[in-house]
Amino acid sequence: xxxxxxxxxxxxxxxxxxxxxxxxxxxxxxxxxxxAIMGGSGCGKTTLLRxxxxxxxxSSGHVMLAGQAVHKLNRNDxxxxxxxxxxxxxxxxxxTDLSVFENVAFQIREHTNFPESIIRDLVxxxxxxxxxxxxxxxxxxxxSGGMARRVALARSIALDPMLVMYDxxxxxxxPISLSVIGNLIRRxxxxxxxxxxxxxxxxxxxxxxxxxxxxxxxxxxxAHGTPAEVRSSISPFVHQFVHGEENGPVPFxxxxxxxxxxxxxxxxxx
Amino acid sequence: MQRTxxxxxxxxxxxxxxxxxxxxALKIGNLGTxxxxxxxxxxxxxxxxxxxxxxxxxxxxxVVVGRVLDIQFSVETFDAVxxxxxDNRYKFPKDTFASILTAGLLGEQYVGLAAGGDxxxxxxxxxxxxxNSAIVLEDIIGQFxxxxxxxxxxxxxxxxx
Amino acid sequence: MSKPIIINIQDIGHRVIESIFxxxxxxxxxxxxxxxxxxSLRRFDLVIRELYFTGVLxxxxxxxxxxxxxMVLGLQGYETLQKYGAESAIGALVALSLVRELGxxxxxxxxxxxAGSAITAEIGLMKTTEQLEAMGMMAVDPIxxxxxxxxxxxxxxxxxxxxxxxxxxxxxxxxxxxxxVGVDDxxxxxxxxxxxxxxxxxxxxxxxxxxxxxAVTAVAVFEGYDAVPTAQGVSGATTRTVVTSxxxxxxxxxxxxxxxxxxxx
Numbered sequence: 001x002x003x004x005x006x007x008x009x010x011x012x013x014x015x016x017x018x019x020x021x022x023x024x025x026x027x028x029x030x031x032x033x034x035x036a037i038m039g040g041s042g043c044g045k046t047t048l049l050r051x052x053x054x055x056x057x058x059s060s061g062h063v064m065l066a067g068q069a070v071h072k073l074n075r076n077d078x079x080x081x082x083x084x085x086x087x088x089x090x091x092x093x094x095x096t097d098l099s100v101f102e103n104v105a106f107q108i109r110e111h112t113n114f115p116e117s118i119i120r121d122l123v124x125x126x127x128x129x130x131x132x133x134x135x136x137x138x139x140x141x142x143x144s145g146g147m148a149r150r151v152a153l154a155r156s157i158a159l160d161p162m163l164v165m166y167d168x169x170x171x172x173x174x175p176i177s178l179s180v181i182g183n184l185i186r187r188x189x190x191x192x193x194x195x196x197x198x199x200x201x202x203x204x205x206x207x208x209x210x211x212x213x214x215x216x217x218x219x220x221x222x223a224h225g226t227p228a229e230v231r232s233s234i235s236p237f238v239h240q241f242v243h244g245e246e247n248g249p250v251p252f253x254x255x256x257x258x259x260x261x262x263x264x265x266x267x268x269x270x
Numbered sequence: 271m272q273r274t275x276x277x278x279x280x281x282x283x284x285x286x287x288x289x290x291x292x293x294x295a296l297k298i299g300n301l302g303t304x305x306x307x308x309x310x311x312x313x314x315x316x317x318x319x320x321x322x323x324x325x326x327x328x329x330x331x332x333v334v335v336g337r338v339l340d341i342q343f344s345v346e347t348f349d350a351v352x353x354x355x356x357d358n359r360y361k362f363p364k365d366t367f368a369s370i371l372t373a374g375l376l377g378e379q380y381v382g383l384a385a386g387g388d389x390x391x392x393x394x395x396x397x398x399x400x401x402n403s404a405i406v407l408e409d410i411i412g413q414f415x416x417x418x419x420x421x422x423x424x425x426x427x428x429x430x431x
Numbered sequence: 432m433s434k435p436i437i438i439n440i441q442d443i444g445h446r447v448i449e450s451i452f453x454x455x456x457x458x459x460x461x462x463x464x465x466x467x468x469x470x471s472l473r474r475f476d477l478v479i480r481e482l483y484f485t486g487v488l489x490x491x492x493x494x495x496x497x498x499x500x501x502m503v504l505g506l507q508g509y510e511t512l513q514k515y516g517a518e519s520a521i522g523a524l525v526a527l528s529l530v531r532e533l534g535x536x537x538x539x540x541x542x543x544x545x546a547g548s549a550i551t552a553e554i555g556l557m558k559t560t561e562q563l564e565a566m567g568m569m570a571v572d573p574i575x576x577x578x579x580x581x582x583x584x585x586x587x588x589x590x591x592x593x594x595x596x597x598x599x600x601x602x603x604x605x606x607x608x609x610x611x612v613g614v615d616d617x618x619x620x621x622x623x624x625x626x627x628x629x630x631x632x633x634x635x636x637x638x639x640x641x642x643x644x645x646a647v648t649a650v651a652v653f654e655g656y657d658a659v660p661t662a663q664g665v666s667g668a669t670t671r672t673v674v675t676s677x678x679x680x681x682x683x684x685x686x687x688x689x690x691x692x693x694x695x696x
Contacts, residue, residue: 053568082570093565096557110571279487280479286490287591290598294633298526298601298623325628334625 006031006163006195007052012061013219014047021047023219024061029197031162034189036198036206038241039216045199046090048216049165052197053087054078066162083111085163090171092152094140100127101136104155111159126154130184146177153184163195164188170202178202182209203242207231215241308358310394311339314368314381319350320404322370322379328354330383335360338381354381363388369402379404457653460574464582464652467575477580478587485546485581485648486588490595492541497596500537501603504528508604509612521614522623525604526597530627530636531692534597536684539643542585542592543676547651550581551672554655555665563656578652585651589644590637597636635691642687643680650676 007029014022021044029035039045050056052063054070063070065081073081086107094103104123108114114122127133130150140148149169156164166185170178186209189196200206206213207227215223215238223230223238230238239245256262316322319341328336336356344351356362365386372379392398471478508524554577557563563573601623608614627633651672658668 055564055567079570079572082568085568087565087568089561089565091560093561095562095566096560097553107569107571110569110576276483277479280482283482283487283490283588284591286595287486287588290591290594291637293598293601294530294594294636295629297620298530298597298627298633325631327625 004031005029006066007197008064009048009052010061010064012048012051012063013059014044014051014056015059020219022051022058022216025216025219025221027214027221027224029195030212031195032189032193033211034186034196034198034209036200036210036213037216038199038201038203038206038213039222040241041201043216044219045216046167049087049167049197049199052165053082053085083159084161085165086156086159086161087165088149088152088156088167088169090168091145092140092148094143094148094152094155096140098140099136100132100138100140100143100151103140103151104136104158106155107158122158126158127151129157129188130154131180144177146173146180149173149177149181150184153181153188157188157192157194160192161194163197165197165199167199168201169198170200170205178205185209203244207242309336309355310358312354312356312362312392312396312398314352314354314398314401315344315347316350316352316368316370316401316403318403318406319352319370320372320379320406322352322381322404326378326380328356328381328383330360330362330385335383352381361391364390364392364396365400366392366398367400367402368398370404372405453657456657457649460653460656461649463574464578464649467572468579468583470575471579471583477576478584481580481584482588484549485542485584486591489542489545489588489592492545493538493592493596494599496537496541497534497599498603500533500596501525501529501600501605502607504533504600505604505607505612509608509614518608518612518614519618520622520626521604521608522619522621523626525608526601526623526627527632529597529600529604530632532684532688534600535593535636535639535643536680538593538596539589539640539647539680540677541596542589542644543647543651543680544673546585546588547647547672547676548669550585550648550651551655551658551669552665554578554581554652555658555660555668558656558658559660559662559665574656578656582648582652585648586641586644589647590640593640593643594637631692635687638691639684639687642683646679646683647676650679 005028007027009025009027012022012025013020025048027035027037037045037048047056051058052065052070054073057071062072065085068077068081070078070081094100095106098106101123104126105119108119108122124133124136127136130153132147132150132154135143135147135151140151143151153169169181169185173181182205185196185198188194198206198210207230210227212226213224213230214221217237223233223235225233230242233239233242322338322341324338324341326338327334328338336354338352339355340353342351342353343349362383363386365388367384367386369382369384370379371382386400504525505521508521508528509518512518512521512524554563557573557577563577566573566576605619609616609619654668654672654675655665658664
C-alpha cells in the first residue's frame with residue numbers, strides 16, 4: 001500500500017550556541033501512522049519536535065510539513081500551519097487558571113466564532129473520547145497526573161489536527177494510566193485519521209502502539225524499523241536500548257579525564 | 271456564575287476608583303469654583319510683588335475670591351504685571367484697591383482687594399489702577415535701622431554740643 | 432593572589448553586559464507588547480478578569496494602608512503644626528502630602544508587592560509548566576493572550592488604587608485631626624480646599640500614578656516572561672519584580688516631581 005508522506009526531514013542540524021544537538025537527521029513520517037522517536041534523555045528528541053512545530057530554526061537542513069518548509073514560513077503562515085498541528089507537552093501544560101472544559105475549549109474559542117452551544121458539544125465530545133466528560137468542571141489542580149494527561153490529549157485534538165506531536169506522554173504515569181494513554185493515542189490516530197509523532201523513551205509501550213520507530217543517538221538516526229524489526233534487531237545500540245542494559249554503545253560515564261587523574265592519585269604519592 | 275461575581279467585583283472596584291477621583295476633585299481640590307468658564311481676569315501693575323507666587327489666593331475681606339494666574343515683568347513700565355482670575359460671582363467696582371499682603375508674620379503672600387465706591391464694575395481684562403506693593407521685610411528692617419542710626423547720630427551730635 | 436581579583440573584574444564585566452542584554456530584551460518585549468495589545472482591547476473580558484486579580488484583590492491592603500498613613504500624617508502633622516499655632520493647616524498638609532506624593536508612591540509600592548509579584552509568579556509558572564509554549568503551538572500568541580491583558584489591567588487599576596488610597600488617607604487624617612484631636616471641622620476642609628489645586632496637585636498626582644502603573648506592570652510582566660523556567664528562576668524573578676519596580680517608582684517619582692512641581696507654590 002502506498003502512503004503519502006506528511007513530514008520529510010532532510011539533513012536537519014541544530015545547535016545551541018556551540019553545542020550541536022542534532023547533526024543531520026533524515027526521517028519521514030507517513031500520513032495516518034504513529035511514528036515513535038526514541039533515544040536517551042537529552043539526545044534532542046524534544047528539540048526535534050520544536051523544529052517541526054517551528055518554534056526554533058534549524059542551523060541547516062529543513063523540515064517539510066505537508067510540502068512546506070517550516071522554517072521558511074513567515075509568522076502568519078506559521079500560525080496558520082500551527083492550527084493544523086498540535087502538541088502534547090510532557091506534563092500536559094494545562095492552563096492552570098482555566099477549568100478542564102475551558103482548557104479544551106481554548107483553541108476553539110480562540111480560532112473560531114462558533115456559538116456557545118456548538119463549543120459545548122464539541123468539548124464534551126472530545127472529553128468523552130478520553131473518558132473524562134464527567135470531569136469538565138474540575139480545575140487542573142484537582143486532576144491526577146494521568147487524568148491531566150488525558151485532558152491535555154483532548155485539548156490537543158480539539159480542532160481535529162492533521163498532526164499531533166507527543167512529548168514524553170508516558171513520563172511519570174502509573175502502568176494503568178500509561179497504557180490508557182498509549183491506547184488512546186493509537187485509537188484516536190486511527191479514528192480521526194491524524195498522524196502522530198511520539199517522542200519517548202518508554203520502549204515497551206511504543207513497541208506496542210507505534211507503526212515505525214526511529215532511534216536517535218548523538219544527534220543522528222542510529223537505527224529505525226518497524227516494531228517487529230526492532231525487536232529482532234541485532235544492532236548493539238538497539239539491543240542496549242530495548243533491553244535497558246547499562247553498558248553498550250551508550251556509555252554510562254559522561255566523557256571525562258581518567259578517574260585516577262581526577263582523584264589526584266599519583267600526586268599524593270610523590 | 272463565578273464569572274458574574276467577578277464582573278460585579280470589578281464593577282464595584284471601578285466605581286470606588288471613580289468615586290475616589292471625584293472626591294479628590296470636588297471635596298479636596300475644590301474643582302469647579304475657579305474653572306475658566308465661570309471666571310474673569312483682571313490685571314494689576316505692582317512696583318514690587320515681594321514673594322507673591324502663581325496660584326496665590328486673591329482675597330477680599332478675608333474671603334478667597336480668586337487666584338493669581340500669571341506674573342510677568344513689564345519692560346515698558348519696569349514693574350510686575352499680575353494677572354488674577356476671579357470668580358464670576360464677585361464683581362468689584364472700578365476704583366478697587368489691590369495690595370499685596372502677608373498672611374501672618376511669615377505666612378504666604380496674597381492679593382487683597384478693597385472695594386471702592388464706583389458704580390461701574392471691573393470687566394474681564396480690565397486693569398486695576400490703584401495698587402499697593404508688597405511690604406518687603408528687608409526694606410522695613412533697613413528703614414528701621416536707618417531711622418535708629420539717624421536718631422542715634424542726632425542724639426549723639428546733640429550731646430556733644 | 433591576583434586570580435580572584437581578575438575573576439571579580441570578569442564577573443562585573445559579565446554582569447554589565449548581561450544587564451545591557453536584558454535591557455534590550457525588555458525594550459523589545461515592551462514594544463511587542465504594545466503592538467499586540469489590540470486583541471486585549473477587542474476582547475475586554477480578558478482584561479476584566481485580570482482587573483479582578485490585580486485591582487480588586489489589592490483593594491484591602493490599599494484601604495487599610497491608606498487609612499493608617501492618613502492617620503499617622505494627621506497625628507504627626509498636628510504635633511508639628513501646633514508648635515507654630517498653625518494646626519488648622521492640618522487638612523492642607525494631609526491632603527497635599529497624599530495627593531502629590533504618598534498616594535501615588537505608596538499605592539504603587541504596595542501594588543508592586545501585592546499585584547506585581549503575583550503577575551510575575553503567575554507568568555513565570557506558566558512558562559515553567561510550558562503553558563506559554565503550548566499556547567504558542569496552538570497558534571495563540573502568549574504575549575497577546577496572557578501578557579497584554581495583565582499589563583492593561585495593571586495600568587487601569589493603578590490610578591484608581593492611588594485615588595482610593597488618597598481619599599481614604601484624607602479620611603484617616605480627618606478622623607485623627609477633627610474627631611480625635613479636635614481641630615475645627617470647617618477650617619480642616621477649607622484650608623485643604625484653598626491649598627490644593629485641582630490641576631497642579633490632583634491631576635499631576637493622577638498622571639504620576641498612571642506612569643507608575645505602566646512601570647510596575649511592565650516590570651512585572653517582563654520579569655515573569657523572562658524568568659528562567661525553574662522554581663528558583665521564578666522565585667528570583669518575583670523578588671526582582673518587587674525590588675526593581677520599587678526602585679523604578681522612587682526614581683521616576685523624583686524625576687516627575689522635579690518636572691511637575693518646579694516653580695509653582
